[in-house]
Amino acid sequence: MKITSISTVVVNAIHRNWVFVKVQTDQPGLHGWGEATLEWKTRAVLGAVEDLAQFVIGADPRRIEHIFSKMTKFSFWPLGSIGMTAVSAIDQALWDIKAKDLGVPAWQLLGGQVREKVRVYTHMRRARIGAQVGTADIGAFCDAVQETVEMGYNAVKLGFVPYSGYEAPLPDLLHVEKLAQAVRERVGPDVAIMTDFHGRPASPEVAKAYIDVIAPISPLFVEEPIQPGNAIAMADLARRVNCPLATGERLFTPREFAELAEHRAVAHIQPDLSHCGGLTGGRKIAAIAEAGQMGIAPHNPMGPVAGAVALHFDAATPNFVIQEEAVGLVPWFDEIFSHPMRLVQGYWEIPDGLGFGVEINEAAAARHPFKPEIVPALEALLPDGTIANW
Structure with missing residues (x-):
C-alpha cells in the first residue's frame, strides 16, 4: 500500500479556520483524515502540510512511526507550533488508514x-x-x-x-x-x-x-x-x-x-x-x-x-x-x-x-471556505493600553 496524495480542506468557523488533512492511498476508497487547526495560523499550516508531503507520498501509510520520524527528523529545524500541527494531522490520518485497513476502531x-x-x-x-x-x-x-x-x-x-x-x-x-x-x-x-x-x-x-x-x-x-x-x-x-x-x-x-x-x-x-x-x-x-x-x-x-x-x-x-x-x-x-x-x-x-469513524462532506464544507478569522486576542489590553496575554 502506498500514499498517493495529501490534500487539505479548510472550513471557516468564525474564530478559527478548521484545517482538515486528507491522506489518500492507492487502495480504492481507503483514505484517512486528520485535523491541523491552529488558530490564526491557517495559511502557514497549509504551507507546512505541503512541505511535509515530500516525506510522506509514496510511503506505506501503515509504517506510522517510521513516517513520523521522517517528518520530524528530516525537517532538521525544530518544527514549533506550525510544523508540529501539520505533522500531527498527517499522523492522525495514518492511524485512521491503518485502523480502517485492519477493520477495527482506532482505539x-x-x-x-x-x-x-x-x-x-x-x-x-x-x-x-x-x-x-x-x-x-x-x-x-x-x-x-x-x-x-x-x-x-x-x-x-x-x-x-x-x-x-x-x-x-x-x-x-x-x-x-x-x-x-x-x-x-x-x-x-x-x-x-x-x-x-x-x-x-x-x-x-x-x-x-x-x-x-x-x-x-x-x-x-x-x-x-x-x-x-x-x-x-x-x-x-x-x-x-x-x-x-x-x-x-x-x-x-x-x-x-x-x-x-x-x-x-x-x-x-x-x-x-x-x-x-x-x-x-x-x-x-x-x-x-x-x-x-x-x-x-x-x-x-x-x-x-x-x-x-x-x-x-x-x-x-x-x-x-x-x-x-x-x-x-x-x-x-x-x-x-x-x-x-x-x-x-x-x-x-x-x-x-x-478508524476514527469520521467523514467530511467536502461539497458541504465548500460552502464555508477560508476567511480571515475574528481574532478576540486583539481585545487583550490593560487599562493603560499595555498589550496583555489573551
Missing part, C-alpha cells in the same frame, strides 16, 4: 479499551459564537452556566480572570471571588468546574492571588495560571496554592512534558493531539504523565476530526481524566461532518466504527 490499535465511557466538558453554551456572557453581570453569567449544564454536561470550563499584568487589583480579586462562589452555588457540588487563566497573569504572584480566591469552590483544575514553558515556576506555584493546576495545550514535545513530570509541576497535563504529534506523540506524552503520577485532560476546542481522535485516545489511555470538546460550535456542524461523538449524561460513548 484497538492504542492498546484497547480501558473504560466504558469518556467524560467530557464544554465551555459556556458550548462556546457558540455570539452566545457568550461577560463576567460583569454575575447573574447573567450564572444563568448561562446553568443553561450549559442543562444541555447534558456535568463539567464546564469557565473564564473568571480578567486580562492581567503584574498586578491583581483588589476590586478585580473581590469580583472574581464573588463570581466563582455564585457559580458554585448555582450549579451545586455535583458539577465539576474548571477555570482557564490563559496565562494572563504575568507572574506567579498574580496567579496565586487569583487562585486563592477561586480555590474555595474546589475547581477540578486551574488551567494555564501562568504562561507555559517554565516548569520550575509552575511547580513553585503549585506548592503554594490549594488547588490542582493544569497546562500543556501550548507544549509540543515529550521533552517539554517530561520537564513537567520531573518537577511534578501540575496535577494534570493537557496535550493537544492536533499539535503534539498526533497519536504517535500523544501516546508517548501520556506514558510520561503516568510515570509522573499526573492525569491527562486533552485540549480540544476545535473541529470534529480532532474530537474523534481525542475520543479514541481517551478510550485507551489509563490516566485519562476528562476531555475538552466543542461539538456544535457552529449550527451547521452536523451538516458537514459525520462523527462518533455521542453525549450521554456528560459522557461520550465508546465508538465501534472503523
Whole structure:
C-alpha cells in the first residue's frame, strides 16, 4: 500500500479556520483524515502540510512511526507550533488508514479499551459564537452556566480572570471571588468546574492571588495560571496554592512534558493531539504523565476530526481524566461532518466504527471556505493600553 496524495480542506468557523488533512492511498476508497487547526495560523499550516508531503507520498501509510520520524527528523529545524500541527494531522490520518485497513476502531490499535465511557466538558453554551456572557453581570453569567449544564454536561470550563499584568487589583480579586462562589452555588457540588487563566497573569504572584480566591469552590483544575514553558515556576506555584493546576495545550514535545513530570509541576497535563504529534506523540506524552503520577485532560476546542481522535485516545489511555470538546460550535456542524461523538449524561460513548469513524462532506464544507478569522486576542489590553496575554 502506498500514499498517493495529501490534500487539505479548510472550513471557516468564525474564530478559527478548521484545517482538515486528507491522506489518500492507492487502495480504492481507503483514505484517512486528520485535523491541523491552529488558530490564526491557517495559511502557514497549509504551507507546512505541503512541505511535509515530500516525506510522506509514496510511503506505506501503515509504517506510522517510521513516517513520523521522517517528518520530524528530516525537517532538521525544530518544527514549533506550525510544523508540529501539520505533522500531527498527517499522523492522525495514518492511524485512521491503518485502523480502517485492519477493520477495527482506532482505539484497538492504542492498546484497547480501558473504560466504558469518556467524560467530557464544554465551555459556556458550548462556546457558540455570539452566545457568550461577560463576567460583569454575575447573574447573567450564572444563568448561562446553568443553561450549559442543562444541555447534558456535568463539567464546564469557565473564564473568571480578567486580562492581567503584574498586578491583581483588589476590586478585580473581590469580583472574581464573588463570581466563582455564585457559580458554585448555582450549579451545586455535583458539577465539576474548571477555570482557564490563559496565562494572563504575568507572574506567579498574580496567579496565586487569583487562585486563592477561586480555590474555595474546589475547581477540578486551574488551567494555564501562568504562561507555559517554565516548569520550575509552575511547580513553585503549585506548592503554594490549594488547588490542582493544569497546562500543556501550548507544549509540543515529550521533552517539554517530561520537564513537567520531573518537577511534578501540575496535577494534570493537557496535550493537544492536533499539535503534539498526533497519536504517535500523544501516546508517548501520556506514558510520561503516568510515570509522573499526573492525569491527562486533552485540549480540544476545535473541529470534529480532532474530537474523534481525542475520543479514541481517551478510550485507551489509563490516566485519562476528562476531555475538552466543542461539538456544535457552529449550527451547521452536523451538516458537514459525520462523527462518533455521542453525549450521554456528560459522557461520550465508546465508538465501534472503523478508524476514527469520521467523514467530511467536502461539497458541504465548500460552502464555508477560508476567511480571515475574528481574532478576540486583539481585545487583550490593560487599562493603560499595555498589550496583555489573551
